[in-house]
Amino acid sequence: MATIKDVAKLAGVGLGTASRVINDSGYVSEETKKKVLEAINKLGYVPNETARAFVTQDNKTVALFLPSIHHAFFSELAYYIEDELDKKGYKMILCNSSGQKEKELKYINMLKQNKVSGIIGISYNPIENEINHSMPIVLVDRHIGEIPYVSSDNYGGGKMALQVLKETGCNHVAYMGTYSKTIFTEVEKRLKGFEDAAKENGINYTLYIEEDPIKDQTTFLHTFLNNYKNIDGVFVENDMMALELVQLAQDRKISIPEELSIIGYDGIQTYAMLRPKLSTIRQPVELMGRSLVDLLIKKLNGEQVTPEIHPVQFLKGETTR
Amino acid sequence: MATIKDVAKLAGVGLGTASRVINDSGYVSEETKKKVLEAINKLGYVPNETARAFVTQDNKTVALFLPSIHHAFFSELAYYIEDELDKKGYKMILCNSSGQKEKELKYINMLKQNKVSGIIGISYNPIENEINHSMPIVLVDRHIGEIPYVSSDNYGGGKMALQVLKETGCNHVAYMGTYSKTIFTEVEKRLKGFEDAAKENGINYTLYIEEDPIKDQTTFLHTFLNNYKNIDGVFVENDMMALELVQLAQDRKISIPEELSIIGYDGIQTYAMLRPKLSTIRQPVELMGRSLVDLLIKKLNGEQVTPEIHPVQFLKGETTR
DNA sequence: GTGAAAGCGCTAACAA
DNA sequence: TTGTTAGCGCTTTCAC
Numbered sequence: 143m144a145t146i147k148d149v150a151k152l153a154g155v156g157l158g159t160a161s162r163v164i165n166d167s168g169y170v171s172e173e174t175k176k177k178v179l180e181a182i183n184k185l186g187y188v189p190n191e192t193a194r195a196f197v198t199q200d201n202k203t204v205a206l207f208l209p210s211i212h213h214a215f216f217s218e219l220a221y222y223i224e225d226e227l228d229k230k231g232y233k234m235i236l237c238n239s240s241g242q243k244e245k246e247l248k249y250i251n252m253l254k255q256n257k258v259s260g261i262i263g264i265s266y267n268p269i270e271n272e273i274n275h276s277m278p279i280v281l282v283d284r285h286i287g288e289i290p291y292v293s294s295d296n297y298g299g300g301k302m303a304l305q306v307l308k309e310t311g312c313n314h315v316a317y318m319g320t321y322s323k324t325i326f327t328e329v330e331k332r333l334k335g336f337e338d339a340a341k342e343n344g345i346n347y348t349l350y351i352e353e354d355p356i357k358d359q360t361t362f363l364h365t366f367l368n369n370y371k372n373i374d375g376v377f378v379e380n381d382m383m384a385l386e387l388v389q390l391a392q393d394r395k396i397s398i399p400e401e402l403s404i405i406g407y408d409g410i411q412t413y414a415m416l417r418p419k420l421s422t423i424r425q426p427v428e429l430m431g432r433s434l435v436d437l438l439i440k441k442l443n444g445e446q447v448t449p450e451i452h453p454v455q456f457l458k459g460e461t462t463r
Numbered sequence: 464m465a466t467i468k469d470v471a472k473l474a475g476v477g478l479g480t481a482s483r484v485i486n487d488s489g490y491v492s493e494e495t496k497k498k499v500l501e502a503i504n505k506l507g508y509v510p511n512e513t514a515r516a517f518v519t520q521d522n523k524t525v526a527l528f529l530p531s532i533h534h535a536f537f538s539e540l541a542y543y544i545e546d547e548l549d550k551k552g553y554k555m556i557l558c559n560s561s562g563q564k565e566k567e568l569k570y571i572n573m574l575k576q577n578k579v580s581g582i583i584g585i586s587y588n589p590i591e592n593e594i595n596h597s598m599p600i601v602l603v604d605r606h607i608g609e610i611p612y613v614s615s616d617n618y619g620g621g622k623m624a625l626q627v628l629k630e631t632g633c634n635h636v637a638y639m640g641t642y643s644k645t646i647f648t649e650v651e652k653r654l655k656g657f658e659d660a661a662k663e664n665g666i667n668y669t670l671y672i673e674e675d676p677i678k679d680q681t682t683f684l685h686t687f688l689n690n691y692k693n694i695d696g697v698f699v700e701n702d703m704m705a706l707e708l709v710q711l712a713q714d715r716k717i718s719i720p721e722e723l724s725i726i727g728y729d730g731i732q733t734y735a736m737l738r739p740k741l742s743t744i745r746q747p748v749e750l751m752g753r754s755l756v757d758l759l760i761k762k763l764n765g766e767q768v769t770p771e772i773h774p775v776q777f778l779k780g781e782t783t784r
Numbered sequence: 785g786t787g788a789a790a791g792c793g794c795t796a797a798c799a800a
Numbered sequence: 801t802t803g804t805t806a807g808c809g810c811t812t813t814c815a816c
Binding site: 785786787788789790791792793794795796797798799800 | 801802803804805806807808809810811812813814815816
């Protein structure tokens with residue numbers, strides 16, 4: 143393995159000069175540059191990134207916190223984040239952190255010690271006291287102090303869902319999902335948007351929510367179907383839950399969308415082939431993934447960054463009229 | 464940030480001694496050890512892993528090659544791999560490599576230069592000439608020379624599927640899936656097992672296969688339904704495809720499983736809530752993920768390792784009689 | 785058992 | 801514009 147020393151020697155220049163051309167920094171004459179480049183080529187020299195990371199205190203690696211990669215929406219998002227990071231020359235370490243605050247803390251500590259360059263976090267753990275806005279951290283769907291975040295237009299999505307239900311003739315609508323006592327997340331705005339729109343439109347609505355995490359989603363759904371027989375339109379917090387609701391309702395011979403309209407949130411591709419095709423509010427996953435990376439890199443460069451909220455879109459499927 | 468120097472000074476010992484107790488290597492008297500440990504504690508010293516990686520040429524990081532994390536089976540597998548790696552003190556870099564050989568090569572080069580400790584690969588790229596069995600690499604479902612691999616019992620699974628179809632009264636069965644001209648993968652054994660079992664049982668079978676990757680899965684499935692109306696039982700290469708087949712068949716009012724039995728392969732959890740519940744051959748994902756890590760670490764320790772084939776299980780759903 | 789010292793490959797400051 | 805040098809924090813000889 144050739145080192146920078148070998149390159150310098152072969153090119154007949156000093157160590158510093160070699161380093162300068164390799165990093166394209168500082169003044170180097172065209173002529174010298176050429177000599178060095180030749181040497182690099184001849185030797186097949188590749189910089190030792192570990193050594194570099196050691197001296198620059200930056201290893202070009204970002205940690206992605208995810209409750210669990212084993213969840214369709216997160217894995218789609220992770221896909222685009224990795225793709226964009228790779229394009230920008232960063233590696234991505236995955237950290238499945240669901241309910242494991244310590245695991246996240248480990249990486250936050252690594253960040254403090256410059257052992258990861260930055261963090262992109264989809265985190266439902268209580269980490270607000272461990273991080274602050276001067277660190278290169280970007281969050282998804284969550285507000286912690288001044289830390290920049292990216293989210294879809296949850297509020298608008300909530301309104302949109304109600305609008306659709308109303309326009310397709312639903313009279314008794316409900317919001318189904320979760321809430322959290324401990325952390326604030328953008329997701330709650332789906333409810334808020336739904337609620338506000340219902341009020342504006344003078345429509346009666348029901349909130350069917352349980353504290354996150356729901357222990358038994360199936361039971362949660364069955365209970366709903368048992369107790370809210372008059373409801374003819376539901377906006378469900380996410381596609382996975384919406385999809386299970388569709389299944390359970392069909393088991394009960396409730397015809398969808400005639401008797402019950404269902405709208406999800408996320409627009410997960412993985413489920414796109416299923417019948418009935420779910421009507422849903424689609425988050426622009428790819429866009430979100432790439433802006434997360436953009437924001438983080440700006441942060442890394444010391445630029446000022448502000449939260450980004452991306453527009454959503456209603457995807458008509460077969461679960462609404 | 465306290466360094467090992469600070470620790471040594473505070474403990475009143477030499478640098479080397481401090482290092483020895485930190486790494487629990489070499490001879491250190493109990494007494495000295497205690498002093499050093501105290502100093503570490505008082506200073507809140509944490510070893511600088513980057514520096515360590517630099518000198519030891521090992522950064523305790525393994526790269527996971529995945530065609531795409533955005534695929535249910537892979538993301539489940541990735542989940543367990545990450546979990547196990549974390550337990551063993553390794554970080555996991557994710558590399559979505561579908562069709563991007565260069566991306567894999569990048570990490571293979573990093574491996575050669577000791578910038579990643581090892582590689583776990585689910586790769587469909589032609590990388591056989593770039594790697595060899597002396598490298599710390601473990602593959603999933605693929606044989607490349609002597610490189611160790613982990614897979615489920617694809618052959619047994621294929622036999623099992625046929626057995627089930629036969630026992631539930633199917634007379635005209637088919638295998639549906641893909642093949643590759645360029646790479647050999649364990650997946651083909653699903654077909655082989657199915658075929659062998661059909662022959663043993665004296666059952667007529669049809670192979671409905673197309674070269675991987677299938678451009679348009681939906682068309683592929685429609686064509687099947689158009690042309691093979693006499694078939695009453697299909698074993699499909701993976702759950703995703705099986706699931707879409709179920710949907711399309713139902714659209715055509717083909718009753719499942721009465722007119723057509725369908726068995727998938729994988730046992731993906733993400734789809735577990737869907738109706739009709741898919742009958743499938745379940746791979747022990749968790750076990751596979753964890754053994755991949757085990758094998759890799761053994762390899763890293765210079766131990767001899769051999770391929771591991773894990774048993775599969777038939778999961779009866781509602782798409783078989 | 786222990787301390788001193790070399791050196792991993794690189795960047796950056798400094799002097800020339 | 802260039803070469804020299806210090807030093808990043810750690811592990812690992814090698815004497816003692």
